[in-house]
Amino acid sequence: MxxxxxxxxxxxxxxxxxxxxxxxxxxxxxxxxxxxxxxxxxxxxxxxxxxxxxxxxxxxxxxxxxxxxxxxxxxxxxxxxxxxxxxxxxxxxxxxxxxxxxxxxxxxxxxxxxxxxxxxxxxxxxxxxxxxxxxxxxxxxxxxxxxxxxxxxxxxxxRPYLRDVYTRRLIQGPEKYRPRSAWKPWNYDSELLAFSHRIQEKMDVLTLQKCFTDESYASYINSVMSPDDKKASIEDNGMLALKGRQVAQTYVTSFLRAQYPNLPEEWVGCITDRLLSDTELASIGGHLGITDLVLYSCLPRESGSPLLPENTRPPSLTSIASCFLAVIGALAEDPKTAHLLVRDFILTRLTELDFCADFDFPMQDDPFPLLKQVLLSMNRGPPEPRLQWQCSMNTLLACYQIGIYSDTQLIGEAPGETLEIAEIEAGRQSLRNLFGIHDSRPPLPLTGSYSPPDISRRNKSLADYGCT
Incomplete structure (x- = not known):
């Protein structure tokens, strides 16, 4: 100025x-x-x-x-x-x-x-x-x-205005939870139809309503019905969610075995459990709008309770995950449709997850016994760690580069603050390179034509390598 x-x-x-x-x-x-x-x-x-x-x-x-x-x-x-x-x-x-x-x-x-x-x-x-x-x-x-x-x-x-608004908000306290259905305009049938268009599948409205009916909501409504009205009772999504989990687990496991044939079965199961956890499925369901569609009850029905539950908090992660799995179970009559839904919404999470940091694989803390057995099964020599270079040894920013060699061939390398840390990390990187989950691996085929999974195929387990 x-x-x-x-x-x-x-x-x-x-x-x-x-x-x-x-x-x-x-x-x-x-x-x-x-x-x-x-x-x-x-x-x-x-x-x-x-x-x-x-x-x-x-x-x-x-x-x-x-x-x-x-x-x-x-x-x-x-x-x-x-x-x-x-x-x-x-x-x-x-x-x-x-x-x-x-x-x-x-x-x-x-x-x-x-x-x-x-x-x-x-x-x-x-x-x-x-x-x-x-x-x-x-x-x-x-x-x-x-x-x-x-x-x-x-x-x-x-600034004084914002300070005054902030002070008034603290005095007022937290706002009462109000679900999307409490705001106008709201049409539940229209929202269900919109959800079917989001996943690009044609589903009946009654089937979708059953998929989004949590067990807590069904028990809340059915508790006031007489024994003569049991035929008109509401069904929850428990059976559909169980069926959907079986379909998703089978397809995810078969897909990972086909794409990573050298990956041990225990590591495949670790990835599958992460993808099908309540946290991951609830995140996917939340982005699809299931949080606003699920019918649930926070508290059990008591005397004097209203006819419909008045929820004071959002649905739990388990409820959202069960609803998403129920949608997969409802589509399981056509295996191709259910498998494509799993591929498009669950397996795509692998593009955001890091095999090096987001999974706690077995025997990863001490990788050299497993690395030795893997190399032995490939008729290769034992692993030999070697110091490649070092710098700033007497400072807080010390760095050591360790390489793992087998039969004079480099199979993995990694840096570390100390020699021990660098050696362990180099051993982990060597296992990732041998198993095919290194950082430079090709992208997963998550688009294109559908290929049925080979359920009979299984990878080697850690026991096959002589490790327990």
């Missing part, structure tokens, strides 16, 4: 006469009133200027405009240094004005120091006094840029 105030001409009223001599003129930065704070005396000016053909016969008046207290000044272009003040006296005028540097806590640049009261007419030319003239088209604020104005308004108005 320049040391001087950058200014522009302020436009005068519609009745302003033609300007023959451009001196003196009114110059100031312009800004509309909507950005100004109410009921505060700010360094703003509302100019009402009538310019006459003869030089020096120019007068100015100010009034209170709406809720703003304004000040005024009429002068030629004046530039003020960063410190001190400048007193301006206009010949023939009864008052004089002072421009001074503002307090940095309140304003950002030079402001008008003299304020003219309401209905006061300031005589700037001898023998002439004008009042009640039209206002200029701009209310001006003596700041150097729009960014300075925003900063000033934020300090004066926005």
């Amino acid at each position: 320049s040391k001087h105030s950058t200014t522009i001409h302020a436009r005068a009223s519609a009745r302003t006469e033609a300007l023959h001599n451009p001196s003196p003129v009114v110059r100031a930065n312009s800004m509309q009133t909507g950005l100004l704070n109410r009921n505060r005396i700010l360094g703003i000016g509302c100019w009402n200027v009538r310019t006459f053909p003869n030089p020096g016969t120019q007068s100015l008046t100010t009034r209170k405009i709406y809720q703003y207290n304004v000040g005024a000044c009429c002068l030629s272009e004046v530039r003020i240094p960063d410190s001190g003040s400048l007193e301006i006296k206009i010949p023939g005028a009864k008052s004089h004005f002072t421009l001074y540097h503002s307090d940095p806590r309140e304003f950002s640049d030079w402001i008008l120091g003299k304020t003219v009261h309401e209905e006061d007419g300031v005589e700037l030319a001898a023998g002439r006094r004008l009042a009640d003239l039209d206002y200029a088209n701009f209310i001006t604020l003596l700041t150097s840029s729009f960014g300075d104005l925003q900063s000033m308004v934020s300090r004066i108005n926005v």
Whole structure:
């Protein structure tokens, strides 16, 4: 920002006469009133200027405009240094004005120091006094840029407002939980139809409603029914969820075995358990909108309870996961449709998960016994760790690079803060390279035509390698 105030001409009223001599003129930065704070005396000016053909016969008046207290000044272009003040006296005028540097806590640049009261007419030319003239088209604020104005308004108005809103929210307390169905408009059948379009499957509305009926909701509603009305009782999604889990587990396991044939069965099961956990399935179901569709009850039914449960918290992760698995179970009549749903929504999570950090594989903490047995089954020599390079050994940023060799061939390498850490990490990286789950592996075929899974195929287990 320049040391001087950058200014522009302020436009005068519609009745302003033609300007023959451009001196003196009114110059100031312009800004509309909507950005100004109410009921505060700010360094703003509302100019009402009538310019006459003869030089020096120019007068100015100010009034209170709406809720703003304004000040005024009429002068030629004046530039003020960063410190001190400048007193301006206009010949023939009864008052004089002072421009001074503002307090940095309140304003950002030079402001008008003299304020003219309401209905006061300031005589700037001898023998002439004008009042009640039209206002200029701009209310001006003596700041150097729009960014300075925003900063000033934020300090004066926005911060106290936000602080007050935050304090009131703390006093009010947390807002009561209200599900999406409590807001209007809400049509449950339309939402079910929209869900079927989101997964691009044609499903009956009654079937979808059964998929989203949690066991807690069914028990809450059925508890008030008499034994004669058992035929009209509500069915929950328990059986469909169990069937859907079996279908998903079978397809995920077969898919991983086909894509990673060297991966041990225990490691395949570890990945499958992670993908089919309640946390992962609830995350997928939440992105599909199941959180708003599930019918559940937070508390069991008691005497005096309403006909429908009044939930005070969102559904649990287990409820959302069961609903998603129930949808897979409902589509299991056509295995291809169910398997494609699993591939499109569950297996795609593998693109975001890291085999190095997100899975706790067996025998990963001490990788060398398993690495030795894997190399032995491949008719290769035992692993030999070697120090490749080191740097900053006597500092807090020490780094050691360890490589694992077998028959003079490098099978894995990794850095570490100490020799022990680098050696263990290099052993883990060697196992990932041998099992085909290294960082440079090809992407999974998660698109394209459908191929049925080979259920009969199984990978080697840790017991087959001689490890338990």
